[in-house]
Amino acid sequence: MAASGAQELQGRVAIVTGASSGIGRATAALLCRRGARVLAVARDEVKLRALSKETGAEIFAISLDNAAACEAVVATARKLGPIAILVNNAGRGGHEDGPIFDQSSAEWRATMAVNLDAPFELTRLASRDMRDRRWGRIVMVSSTAGEVGAPAMSAYCASKHGLIGLMRSVAHDVAPYNCTCNAVLPGWVKTEMADRDAEKEAAKRGLTAAQVWKERADAYPAKRVLAPEEIAEVIGFLASDAASGVNGEAMTVSLGSVW
Known part of the structure; x- marks a missing residue:
């Protein structure tokens, strides 16, 4: 079993969402260093251009709050080749304020659109390339909030719980095709x-x-x-050949804490 390292992902096409900053940016940079052809996706085009200049990543500035946007991302990535790696990292958080009885249905829908609907749409489409090529890696970036509830965060927590459930089901669907699907649950980064x-x-x-x-x-x-690069290293491992035996796992990365 090959160890993860430089150029091990040579030529493999990867989509990384939420790539303009934080965990997504660190992950896109790491995958580029390992030879992947990365499509970095986020809303902030200025930050994406800086990432591209630094790493050579291809970029696509778009909001992932609707199915058509997700379809456009997959179509753009396929211009680079069949999709082999998908990192569903884009997330919406920090918008809620107050207990459930003070929250709005509009806030709920906006959070779900980015945090859960978009990963579903991207996974649904990109996994077809992985199935056909008999190799693929899907990583959902959830949160410790995906396993532990928190006050005044009902939409965010529900979306991150849902992402873990989606991962566990997808892991069964893709396993017969030499593909894996896992989740990373970061603590405070x-x-x-x-x-x-x-x-x-x-x-x-x-x-x-x-x-x-x-x-x-x-x-x-x-x-x-934690630093974003510490989470990126775990994602990089799950995207590698070395993680071929890891499937359906929710990997908490929180320095020994449950939150």
């Missing part, structure tokens, strides 16, 4: 989205964002939070 969440929490509690991050770090046995 220092990303732009998490920074916005920290600022929002700090404002509500009369703290600074730095104090909120310290609380998050102190809650972990290692007394620190």
Whole structure:
């Protein structure tokens, strides 16, 4: 069984969503270093261009909040070749505020569209290439919130729970074709989205964002939070030949904490 390393993904076409920053950007860069032909997808074209200049990734700026957008992403990726790797990382979070009785149905629908509907659409389409080529890797980026509930986060938590359920079903469907589907459940990672969440929490509690991050770090046995590159390394492993025996797994990456 081959160990993961430089150029092991040579020529394989990969889609990485939410690739303009954080975990998605780190993952796209890692897959490029390992030889994959990466289509990096996100809404922010300026940040995507910077990523492309740095890594050579192909880019596609689009919002994944509808099925037509997902179809366009897959069609664009297929211009590079048959799709071999799909990393469903794009996510919407930090928009909810308050308990369930104060939340709106519009907020629920907007969160589900990006966090759960888009991964379904992309997986439905991209997995056909993997099935036909008898090799594929699908990685869902969920969250520790996908296994643990949290107050005032009903849509986000439900979407991340749903992503794990989707993964477990897809894992059965693709297994006969030498393909795998797994999920990564990060804990607190220092990303732009998490920074916005920290600022929002700090404002509500009369703290600074730095104090909120310290609380998050102190809650972990290692007394620190994660870097995007640490999550990308786990995704890179799951996208490799070395992970051929790993299928249907929800891999928590949270420094020994459940949250």
